[in-house]
Amino acid sequence: MPVRFSSRLPWQRLTNRFTQLQAELRGQGVPLLDLVVSNPTRALPELYRESLLLPLSSPEALRYEPSPQGAVAARQAIADYYQARGLTVSPEHLVLCASTSEAYSWLFQLLGNPGDGDGDEVLFPEPSYPLLPFLGSLAGVAVVPYPLRFDGRFHVSFPELASAITARSRAVVAVSPNNPTGSYLRQSEGERLLRLCATRDLALIVDEVFSDYALVDPWPQEGPRLLSLAELPPPLAELPALRFVLSGFSKVLGLPQLKLGWIVVCGPEPLRSEAQRRLELIADTFLSVSTPIQLAAPALLKERPQLFAGIAARIQASLTCLQQAFAGTAVSVLPVEGGWYAVLRLPRLISEEEWLLRLLTEDHMVVHPGYFFDFPEEAYVVCSLLTPPSDLAEGARRLLARLEKL
Ligand SMILES: Cc1ncc(COP(=O)(O)O)c(C=O)c1O
Known part of the structure; x- marks a missing residue:
């Protein structure tokens, strides 16, 4: 055999x-x-001088004190990064991982049961990041596309998204701004998405790896863009959807090779804490974030x-x-x-x-x-x-x- x-x-x-x-x-x-x-x-090699990597050689890294959630100082530095963008994120609500791709994989394992063609489903936008179907497949969940329609700009087609939801759907992925269409979720879209997820008991996974790189808004009349869902503006803050906001050094610092990503776990309690507790069990199983990068994170973020x-x-x-x-x-x-x-x-x-x-x-x-x-x-x-x-x-x-x- x-x-x-x-x-x-x-x-x-x-x-x-x-x-x-x-x-x-x-x-x-x-x-x-x-x-x-x-x-x-x-x-842009001129941006990256060699001394940038010095913080990675801290002798403190010779001590191994694994923490499933990630080192406190690294999480605090990431919370400070959000603060510099005008967003309040608690370091307690952050879980570190090696990359955004790994974050997807953990979240699919957290939310979906595998099956042989009949596994739980995750909805993801199309056109979008080509790795998503592979990440879903590896995690054993079925990935079901929902279209972004183009009418001069790309936007979520809500009727088509709603009709793609089945009893096996567990989460909706949004990429904001999307790769490669460059489209952000507008506040009105974010609100509809959060409402839909809350009423259909779905988690919302928001990939914000590119969110720092906002260009001039070509459609200001379309209402404000949601530059991040890590902290929601007041009219949306009450919407009771569990959401996971993803980002990492890959795009925030333009250093994918350093392998540091994170998940901000947001939403109504006690659901949020329960989701985080389970996510930390997955993180604890792998402990995939290296000690040197966690120690270096505060100094590296100062270079941002x-x-x-x-x-x-x-x-x-x-x-x-x-x-x-x-x-x-x-x-x-x-x-x-x-x-x-x-x-x-x-x-x-x-x-x-x-x-x-x-x-x-x-x-x-x-x-x-x-x-x-x-x-x-x-x-x-x-x-x-x-x-x-x-x-x-x-x-x-x-x-x-x-x-x-x-
Ligand atoms: C939308 C999007 N999400 C995630 C990633 C992967 O990021 P990471 O290097 O953190 O896995 C990419 C990489 O290009 C991307 O385009």
Whole structure:
């Protein structure tokens, strides 16, 4: 009897056709224009001096005093970070983890029972972060998409979300601002979401990894954006929904390799405390956050203002560059509210796949296809706004030249 593998890994190949083609071209020595660079330490190396890492070498790390919730000083520093953003978060309500991806995994284990095709369900937005279905699958929960509809801006389609809820639904995921659409939850949307979760006994998981990076609001008439749900504004504060707010160093400091994320556990008592107690049992089982990063967290967070300013300035410069490059052309740069991605809508003279193929093999540039994020229609491509503006300008030139030839 051959070894059998878990059905939690339903996908066949992790490298798709485009990654393979990229590797082949690179192997042939073809220089590729990378417009999807998403690690700030690569995109903005000048921001990250080596001494930044000194706090990681504290000799205190030789003592191991594991705490499932995470070290008090690290949690206090994260609470101070929220305070600097005008939000009150109690360090007592924070649970540390190694990354936001791990936070998802723990929350899916906290909230859902696994099944073989009949497991509990978690609803997640589409288009959105492509790792979500994999994280759900690994945690044994079924992931059910609900659409974000585009009518000039992306917003939650509440009738479709409501009809996707079943007796097996356990949680709704919202990503604010969303990757890659850059759309924040508006206060009115947040209110509807919280009401829906409260009335249907669902938890709300809000991924806020990009929430610091707000750009000028293109639609101020749509009401205020919810820059965070870690503390709700007064009209929403009374809504009795259990919610988990996720973030981490990956985007807050632009340092995904340091592996520190967190969950703010919020909502009505005693449900909130009960959820946190159980979450800490999961955290205690893994104790996955390293001691050096917990000790270094306060010093690293002191670097945030400079790192944030550098990243935010790049995002703004790159967005302006894209908008100027495509102004008056058949390519539209969709309005971006925040985060560090831009979505381009391309004329559908050829399919999205064909666009990607030509841009890669003939123009030697790398962008993400819209289908990677499950856009409901074609043809979209996604670029990272961490990319240097000069590279984006060159990419725009090649793309427009390609369009001329179609
Ligand atoms: C929306 C979103 N959430 C979470 C993550 C992952 O963050 P982490 O590195 O903390 O796992 C990403 C990474 O790109 C992301 O885009």
